[in-house]
Amino acid sequence: MRYLSCVLAASALLLGSHAARGDTLDVVKQRGHVQCGVTTGFAGFSAPDDKGVWRGLDIDFCRAVAAAVLGDAGKFKAVPLNSQQRFTALQSGEIDLLARNTSVTQQRDTALGAIHAGINFYDGQGFLVHKSLGVTSAKELDQASICMQTGTSNENTMADWARANGITYRPVVIEQFNEVVNAFAAGRCDAFTTDASGLASIRVSRMQDPDAYEVLPELISKEPLGPFVRQGDDAWLNVVKWTLHAMTGAEELGVTSANVDESLQSKNPAIRRLLGVTPGAGKNLGLDEKWAYNIVKQVGNYGESFERNVGMASPLKIPRGLNALWSDGGLIYPLPIR
Numbered sequence: 001m002r003y004l005s006c007v008l009a010a011s012a013l014l015l016g017s018h019a020a021r022g023d024t025l026d027v028v029k030q031r032g033h034v035q036c037g038v039t040t041g042f043a044g045f046s047a048p049d050d051k052g053v054w055r056g057l058d059i060d061f062c063r064a065v066a067a068a069v070l071g072d073a074g075k076f077k078a079v080p081l082n083s084q085q086r087f088t089a090l091q092s093g094e095i096d097l098l099a100r101n102t103s104v105t106q107q108r109d110t111a112l113g114a115i116h117a118g119i120n121f122y123d124g125q126g127f128l129v130h131k132s133l134g135v136t137s138a139k140e141l142d143q144a145s146i147c148m149q150t151g152t153s154n155e156n157t158m159a160d161w162a163r164a165n166g167i168t169y170r171p172v173v174i175e176q177f178n179e180v181v182n183a184f185a186a187g188r189c190d191a192f193t194t195d196a197s198g199l200a201s202i203r204v205s206r207m208q209d210p211d212a213y214e215v216l217p218e219l220i221s222k223e224p225l226g227p228f229v230r231q232g233d234d235a236w237l238n239v240v241k242w243t244l245h246a247m248t249g250a251e252e253l254g255v256t257s258a259n260v261d262e263s264l265q266s267k268n269p270a271i272r273r274l275l276g277v278t279p280g281a282g283k284n285l286g287l288d289e290k291w292a293y294n295i296v297k298q299v300g301n302y303g304e305s306f307e308r309n310v311g312m313a314s315p316l317k318i319p320r321g322l323n324a325l326w327s328d329g330g331l332i333y334p335l336p337i338r
Contacts, residue, residue, distance in 0.1 A: 023233070023235075024096050024229070024230070024233050024235075024236035025069070025235045025236050025239060025286060027096070028069055028070070028096055028236075029069065029070070032070065032075060033066065033070070033075040033076055033077055034062060034065050034066045034069065034070070034075065034076040034077070034096050034097060035076075035077055035079055035094065035095045035096045035097070036059075036062035036065070036076050036077065036078055036079060036095060036096065036097050036098075036099055037079050037081045037086055037089050037090060037094075037095035037097065037098040037099065037100055038054070038056075038058055038059065038062070038078045038079065038080060038081070038099060038100050039058075039080065039081070039100050039101065039177070040080040040081070040082055040176075040177060040178065041080070041177075041178070042056070042101060042177075042198065042201055043056070043201045043204065043205035043206075043315070043316070044056055044057060044197070044200070044201045044205075044309050044310040044314060044315075044316045044318075045057050045058045045059075045101045045121075045197070045201065045309070045310070046058045046059050046078065046099070046100065046101075047205075054078040055309070056309050057120065057121065057305055057306065057309040057310055058099040058100060058101060058120075058227075059078065059099075060299050060300070060305040060309065061099045061120060061227060061243070061244070061247075061305075062076045062078065062097065062099050063076060063298070063299050064243050064244075064246075064247055064295045064299045065097060065239065065240060065243050067291075067294040067295045067297075067298045067299055068239060068243050068246070068285075068287060068291040068292070068294060068295055069239060069287060069291075071288060071290070071294050072294075072298075073294070073295075073298040073299050079094065079095050081095075081098075081100060082151070082175070082176060082177065083149055083150070083151035083152050083177070084150075084151040084175065086098055086100055086102065087108070087112045087113075087114055087228075090113075090114055090228060090229070090230060091112070091113045091114070091230065093230075096229070096236070097227055097228075097229055097240060098114070098227060098228040098229070099227045101121070101123075101195065101197065101198070101225045102225060102226070102227075102228060103123075103153050103195070103223045103224060103225055104116040104119065104224045104225070104226055104228075105153060108228070113230060113231050114228045114229065114230060114231060115228065115229060115230070115231045115237065116226050116227065116228050117226065117227045117228065117229055117237055117240040117241040117244065118226050118227065118240075118241050118244040118245070119224045119225065119226040119331075120225065120226050120227065120244055120302075121197060121224075121225040121226070121310075121323060122222075122223075122224055122225075122321075122322035122323055122330075122331050123195045123196055123197050123223040123224070123225050124195070124196055124219030124220070124221055124222055124223050125153075125154055125157050125158070125193060125194065125195055125196070125219060125220050125221040125223055126138075126193070126194075126195070126196035126199055126215055126216060126218065126219050126220070127141065127146075127191045127192070127193050127199070127215070127216040127218070128184070128191065128192040128193075128199040128202060128203060128213055128214070128215050128216075129141075129190065129191045129192075129213065129214060129216060130187075130190075130212060130213055131212055131213060131214055132212070133190060133191075135190075135191075135216065136216070137216060137217070137218065138216050138218040138220065139165060139167065139218075141167060141169060141190065141191055142166075142167050142168055142169070143168055143169070143170075144169050144170070144189075144190040144191055145169070145170040145171075145172055145188070145189040145190050145191075146158065146169050146170070146171055146172065146189055146190065146191045146192070146193055147172045147174070147180050147183050147184045147188065147189035147191070147192045147193070148171060148172070148173055148174075148180065148192070148193050148194065149173070149174060149175070149176075149177050149180045149194065150173045150174065150175050151175070152194070153221075153223070154193055154194050154195075155171070155173065157220060157221045158171070158193055158220075161220040161221070170189075172188060172189040180192070181202055181206050184202075185206065185207060185208070195223045195225070196215060196219060196223075197225075197310065197316075197318060199215045200215060200310075200316045200317075200318055201310075201316055203215065204315045204316055205315070226244075227240055227244070235285075235286060238284075238285055239285050239286075239287065242281075242285060242337070243295060244302075245334050245335045245337065246274065246291070246292040246295050246296070246337070247295060247296075247299070247300075247301050247302040247305065248301070248302040248325070248332050248333075248334040249270075249274060249334035249335075249336075249337060250274060250292070250295075250296045250301035250302070251301040251302045251303040251304075251325060251332075251334075252325055252327070252334050253268065253270055253271050253274065255271060255274065255275070255296055255301060256296070256300065256301055256304060257296055257297060257298075257299070257300040257301070257304060260275070260293060260296045260297050261297075263275060264277055264293075270336070270337070270338070273337050273338055274292050274293075274337050275290075275292060275293045275296075276288075276289035276290045276291070276292065276293055281337050292337070302332065303325075306320065306323060
């Protein structure tokens, strides 16, 4: 038994080293599941439900990649990571994909051995306050104590914004996300700053009386969130990137989990290419021609995922806004599959 354990451990290390060298697609196919780095619990994006099943916008993306590569959206493993662990885990090959509401920045896209594979949520840094504070604008937070998590872009963004606006504040910086939330809920700071989507999640899922809190109207940064993979692994980057475009493209074309089988009979050339009726896109990625069909059938298009996880059909009730399709005034612009 001990020998078998050693063999399994050695095999895992070997697969990890192969992934870190840049052949992740082959490793995932051999392993039989996608190792997906996610948050330690962030309602709407990646968090276990009351039955322990991971759900959220980022979890749906992990499921979509598994459906594309392995034909089964269930063949992924959620690997919970805090902010300090996430890029190290990606660099080392511990995870294949980082889908952890991570902002794309120049440093992260160039200097950490990682590269982003698209944007699946356009966000911005904001502030959550208790209504009893009587604050209606972030610019009224002078001399306030502000909770934030260390190891995130929020620290630098907050410092830059405060300096530019002549605001003095006392940072309450804590390493673990849950501890930051608990500190804010306990009244250790006047405001909580992080991405606005996170604030909506915290308010609904973590505050005892959500109606006693409000998210202030200002956004002080651009926070384009999206999945990351390792640099130098173009085949895997292609798969992850085009998984996202398949989800957004399906929404644009009106293909849903409910009508995808009917859509196989469509005469629309774009739909036929998306669903593999006209072959080619799968071969280009080293995948089965039904890769995008499997995504839509098992996970849904981008709009379906957005609505059930963070949109008006969810407790967060975040409007589409910038995350609407380009044709509806948003920034979601699917690249053509042809």
